[in-house]
Amino acid sequence: MGLYTQCVARGLFPLQERLKGHPTVRHLRALEASQWWSPEALRYLQGQRLRRLVEQVIRQVPFYREWWAQQGGAPADFSGIDDLQRLPVVDKVLIREQGVAWRAVGAGNLEEHHTSGSSGEPLSFWLGADRIGMDIAARWRATRWWGVDVGDRELVLWGSAVENEAQNRVRAWRDRLFRSHLVPARDLNPDRLDRIIEQIRQRRPRMLFGYPSALSRVAWRARERGQRLDDLGIRVAFTTSEVLRPEWREVIGDVLGCGVANEYGARDAGFIARECPAGGMHITAEALIVEILDDEDRPVSPGESGNIVVTNLTGPEFPFIRYRTGDRGALxxxxxxxxxxxxxxxxxxxxxxDGLIAVDGAWVHGSRFNYLMRELPGLRAYKVIQHDRNRVEVLLNLAAPLPTEVEERLRHAIVDALGQAIHVEVHVVDVIPPEPNGKHRHVVCRVPDPDRSG
Structure with missing residues (x-):
């Protein structure tokens, strides 16, 4: 570890977290010790934390207090992991319907967050300092598995409008201090891909972080042009927010000459798992319990695929207990x-x-549209469908009529992203239909993409 990285990882970053009131460093120390515990010891820790969590939410969260009273039991009756299946499986729809009844009575100093709506159904939720600190610490620990740390040079290829618009003076100064450089993952046409490749060569990052679809396009472009990126000392590319396809993993790792670490998590559920250099995708067991259930919410056999359901053991102020992520996987x-x-x-x-294809052929990451939709008032669900290079359909399920000026801003934002020749149709509907395979996707591109990543 270089001297500058040591200053950031051991001094500046911990100071930032302390000033924010996050117990991140305390959590990191505990996590770096407990990762070597036996599975039995980790399960015992999970049981202790689960009992404490359930006792807190029964006392403080109106929904769980009422639900538990209807069961006719006392909090002391809950023994731990073996009783987890007694609790209801929940989802975004239920949490949204409950409103303030999902938030602990008297809870203060909480930060409001939003999901990007991976199912087309955004959710607002609140997190306390302990939950935020645990998520940061879990990611920090998993970053260190790869021999890199906070303060090492990092290039982030990201498409979130929230993160990109937040590049004010304070954040820009902080990112320079921590040597993290944000590159918006939008408009990935050949010229822009070439500029990103040049940025990577100039900055010589130790690690990259971003959408695998975007990183793979950079790698393919470099391969096509015969440009080397495997001579820069990049140790790892962390990929997240999408399924890491085998062909994406191959081209990223080969062209960049580095390891590729898949990450799985969510703003609401927490930092769930990340891959280590040995290839295991480790669950943050100290903070989470992951269940794999069938479509009837029954546990499947070990190794069998099913629906991923997560219990976050921190954050009783706004609990995520037996929470459906909407994804499938296996233990x-x-x-x-x-x-x-x-x-x-x-x-x-x-x-x-999915990304959408602009009129000029540029590929625009789906997250750009997710964040447009998330800000619509009264939004229940949505779906953006690109039928051809010049036509985009937006389906909205709303709790209240959409003001004309808001609809016009939405149209203009989509045209701005894809080109002036794009015709945007906005339809308010009662139901957002799933895809033919039964999955709910929020951004769907039906335009053939000549890029080999598809």
Missing amino acids: DPRPCSCGRGLPLLRDVEGRAN
């Missing part, structure tokens, strides 16, 4: 050769996050 019963006792997740099949 791997085999231990990882790295020696960590953390359980393993495999075969994660998240919802595809």
Whole structure:
């Protein structure tokens, strides 16, 4: 670890977290010790934390207090993991319907967050400092698995409007201090891909972070042009927010000459799992319990695929207990050769996050449209469908009529993203239909994409 990286990882970043009131460093120290515990010891810890969590939410969260009273039991009756199946499986729809009844009475100093709506159904939720600190610490620990740390040079290829618009002076100064450089993952036409390749060569990052679809396009472009990126000392590319397709993993790792670490998590459910250099996708067991259930919410056999349901053991102020992520996957019963006792997740099949094709042929990541939709007032669900190069249909399910000026802003934003020749149709509907395979996808491109990533 270089001297500058040590200053950031051991001084500046911990100071930032302390000033924000996040117990991140305390959590990191505990996590770096407990990752080597046996599976039995980790399960015992999960049981303790689950009991404490359930006792808190029964006392403080109106929904769970009423639900538990209807069961005719007392909080002391809940013994731990073995009783987890007594609790209801929940989802975004139920949480949204409950409103303030899902938030702990008297809870203060919470930060409001939003999901991007991976099912087309955004959710507003609130997190306390302990939950935020745990998520940051879990990601920090998993980053260190690859021999990189906070303060090492990082290039982030990301498409979130929230993150990109937040590049004000304070954030820009902080990112320079931590040597993290944000590159918007939008308008990935050949010229822009060439500029990104040049940025990578100039900055020589130790790690990259971003959507695998976007990173793979950069890698393919470099390969096509015969430009080397494997001579820069990049150690790892962290990919997230999409399913990492085998062909994406291959081209990223080969062209960049680095490891590729898949990550699975969500703003609401938490930092769920990340891949280690030995290939195991380790669950953050100290903070989460992951269940794999069938369509009737019954546990499947070890190694069998099913619906991923997560219980976050921190954050009783706004709990996510037996929460459907909307994705499918399996628990791997085999231990990882790295020696960590953390359980393993495999075969994660998240919802595809399509990009759309601009009039000039540029590929625009689906997240750009997710964040446009999330800000619409009264939004229940949505779907953006590109039928051809010049026509986009937007389906909206709303709790209240959409003001004309808001609809016009939405149209203009889509045209701005895809080109002036785009015709945008906005339809308010009672139901958002799933795809033919039964999955709910929020951004769907039906335009053939000549890029080999598709």
